[in-house]
Amino acid sequence: MIGGLHGATRHFFCGYCMSWLFTRPEGVGDFVNVRSTMFENAADYRPFIETFTKEKLAWASTGAAHSLDGFPPEDRFPALLSEYASLSE
Known part of the structure; x- marks a missing residue:
């Protein structure tokens, strides 16, 4: 699901738990910013x-x-x- 911002930069979140998952920034092509909390063992990064x-x-x-x-x-x-x-x- 898309979060509160509905411009060219899109923030996606889980519709069940409402956690931010990733962002697709405007003007950066195929770049995807994944939230580190989505990784298993996030403390290792x-x-x-x-x-x-x-x-x-x-x-x-x-x-x-x-x-x-x-x-x-x-x-x-x-x-x-x-x-x-x-x-x-």
């Missing part, structure tokens, strides 16, 4: 990128390798994806 930190609470911290005020510019995606892929090698 360290955040790689946190976005919209300009809106976060001052005491909130994820320890992500990259903290960005908003979404990364499209031209940074190849380098970020390459860096992320190298972590699993």
